[in-house]
Amino acid sequence: xxxxxxxxxxxxxxxxxxxxxxxxxxxxxxxxxxxxxxxxxxxxxxxxxxxxxxxxxxxxxxxxxxxxxxxxxxxxxxxxxxxxxxxxxxxxxxxxxxxxxxxxxxxxxxxxxxxxxxxxxxxxxxxxxxxxxxxxxxxxxxxxxxxxxxxxxxxxxxxxxxxxxxxxxxxxxxxxxxxxxxxxxxxxxxxxxxxxxxxxxxxxxxxxxxxxxxxxxxxxxxxxxxxxxxxxxxxxxxxxxxxxxxxxxxxxxxxxxxxxxxxxxxxxxxxxxxxxxxxxxxxxxxxxxxxxxxxxxxxxxxxxxxxxxxxxxxxxxxxxxxxxxxxxxxxxxxxxxxxxxxxxxxxxxxxxxxxxxxxxxxxxxxxxxxxxxxxxxxxxxxxxxxxxxxxxxxxxxxxxxxxxxxxxxxxxxxxxxxxxxxxxxxxxxxxxxxxxxxxxxxxxxxxxxxxxxxxxxxxxxxxxxxxxxxxxxxxxxxxxxxxxxxxxxxxxxxxxxxxxx
Numbered sequence: 198x199x200x201x202x203x204x205x206x207x208x209x210x211x212x213x214x215x216x217x218x219x220x221x222x223x224x225x226x227x228x229x230x231x232x233x234x235x236x237x238x239x240x241x242x243x244x245x246x247x248x249x250x251x252x253x254x255x256x257x258x259x260x261x262x263x264x265x266x267x268x269x270x271x272x273x274x275x276x277x278x279x280x281x282x283x284x285x286x287x288x289x290x291x292x293x294x295x296x297x298x299x300x301x302x303x304x305x306x307x308x309x310x311x312x313x314x315x316x317x318x319x320x321x322x323x324x325x326x327x328x329x330x331x332x333x334x335x336x337x338x339x340x341x342x343x344x345x346x347x348x349x350x351x352x353x354x355x356x357x358x359x360x361x362x363x364x365x366x367x368x369x370x371x372x373x374x375x376x377x378x379x380x381x382x383x384x385x386x387x388x389x390x391x392x393x394x395x396x397x398x399x400x401x402x403x404x405x406x407x408x409x410x411x412x413x414x415x416x417x418x419x420x421x422x423x424x425x426x427x428x429x430x431x432x433x434x435x436x437x438x439x440x441x442x443x444x445x446x447x448x449x450x451x452x453x454x455x456x457x458x459x460x461x462x463x464x465x466x467x468x469x470x471x472x473x474x475x476x477x478x479x480x481x482x483x484x485x486x487x488x489x490x491x492x493x494x495x496x497x498x499x500x501x502x503x504x505x506x507x508x509x510x511x512x513x514x515x516x517x518x519x520x521x522x523x524x525x526x527x528x529x530x531x532x533x534x535x536x537x538x539x540x541x542x543x544x545x546x547x548x549x550x551x552x553x554x555x556x557x558x559x560x561x562x563x564x565x566x567x568x569x570x571x572x573x574x575x576x577x578x579x580x581x582x583x584x585x586x587x588x589x590x591x592x593x594x595x596x597x598x599x600x601x602x603x604x605x606x607x608x609x610x611x612x613x614x615x616x617x618x619x620x621x622x623x624x625x626x627x628x629x630x631x632x633x634x635x636x637x638x639x640x641x642x643x644x645x646x647x648x649x650x651x652x653x654x655x656x657x658x659x660x661x662x663x664x665x666x667x668x669x670x671x672x673x674x675x676x677x678x679x680x681x682x683x684x685x686x687x688x689x690x691x692x693x694x695x696x697x698x
Contacts, residue, residue, distance in 0.1 A: 223298035233268025241270035242284060246294040252287060270302060322640045322647055328612045328633045335636035343405040347635050350576035357576030360610025363584035367619050368677040372664030380657040381667045386627050387476045387546045387568060387604060389448040392422040394621055394668060395652055398608045398629035399452030401430025406638040412441040413638060417645030419443030426450040439472050450476045452550060457528045466542040477543060482551025482574050484529040536564050553582050555591035556689045562603050571607040575631055585609045589623045590685045600624035614655025622671045
């Protein structure tokens with residue numbers, strides 16, 4: 198089983214395969230080292246040498262991260278943080294300088310060999326019996342930077358905590374004396390069959406957890422017959438993820454961040470259509486990247502440890518988080534009129550991901566969206582935004598007919614089979630999980646499958662203890678939501694001129 202990618206080892210990359218360079222002239226690494234200033238900035242990525250002098254000025258994460266890698270090999274820190282094609286699509290052809298001689302690259306120095314390995318014992322996969330167990334396991338398996346990026350929420354992390362507490366605030370009202378020998382968890386999502394009412398949320402940068410990243414998530418999802426929603430910020434190329442499926446008819450959904458450069462999004466939509474994905478969910482809650490302070494703080498620490506800077510790092514006054522670095526391309530001008538633009542470029546079902554109020558859910562339904570994905574970005578965008586369960590309760594109270602018109606999905610804070618069943622009782626079609634699957638990925642495909650099977654067992658157990666045989670028997674009658682009812686608005690609240698939009 199491959200070890201998780203270590204950001205601290207960013208400069209000590211293993212050499213690219215020598216057969217990549219067979220028959221070509223090679224440039225020694227010592228020559229790359231000479232081009233180490235903002236005015237003359239060469240960087241090695243996956244054995245290829247690029248002149249990033251001009252590109253650095255337009256880099257979404259700012260010029261600083263590129264300048265700190267000037268004259269060095271930044272393969273391991275680049276690959277998990279950038280969507281495929283970032284360099285290729287952003288550079289002129291003459292920016293490619295050639296291939297580095299792999300024999301001249303520095304040797305890898307592992308954390309263990311350098312004495313930096315922590316003394317905490319690795320938790321064995323067999324010891325993990327619930328998804329919360331993966332949290333501590335992942336903290337031990339991941340670098341401090343990767344852990345900060347995955348686990349952090351926005352500012353005070355109030356919404357991050359509320360997501361979890363919302364599920365715990367709802368109680369069950371179980372029925373007894375029912376034959377529950379059968380506990381059928383099968384369902385469909387936008388016409389696609391799945392063995393469980395859960396899916397892998399579109400969490401990007403999965404290579405921070407494992408070198409094969411989203412490709413292993415695809416294999417695990419296929420083995421267990423659940424749906425994976427792929428992120429625009431996936432750290433593996435989209436065709437590679439699709440080709441990792443375990444059967445030709447394995448379904449995938451796509452999450453779309455709309456690019457400021459609309460032709461790039463149009464090209465991506467064409468690729469999505471051609472690869473046979475089954476639905477597109479447009480993220481609508483990320484017009485600006487959230488302020489994730491743990492992520493911003495730890496970047497400098499990691500880069501000092503990795504030696505990229507060669508000394509003390511000076512960051513901008515915001516810090517230097519991964520989330521902000523990879524999100525600069527997202528179009529803040531995205532608006533309701535763009536649903537028509539999307540319809541021109543795909544015939545796939547369209548869902549909006551990041552709906553946080555009943556008013557916007559109603560608007561999305563009026564605009565003909567096939568799916569509404571309630572989410573606050575895992576507590577990573579606007580701190581103080583409501584848990585998805587609150588919004589689902591608002592829909593139940595104010596416009597329950599919407600649940601029949603559109604399929605409703607949600608994520609944020611789900612860690613147990615009981616959480617999934619509570620959401621389904623309130624009309625959700627499926628529940629997504631992001632962090633738990635990224636954490637399980639530190640154990641490879643085996644870890645992903647283990648996480649899915651834990652959820653299968655918990656969902657089936659919950660159904661039996663509720664007195665239910667099938668998912669379509671679930672409903673609000675099986676819940677006590679009174680602890681949250683007073684937090685839910687009685688009717689839509691519109692701002693000046695908002696309803697007429």
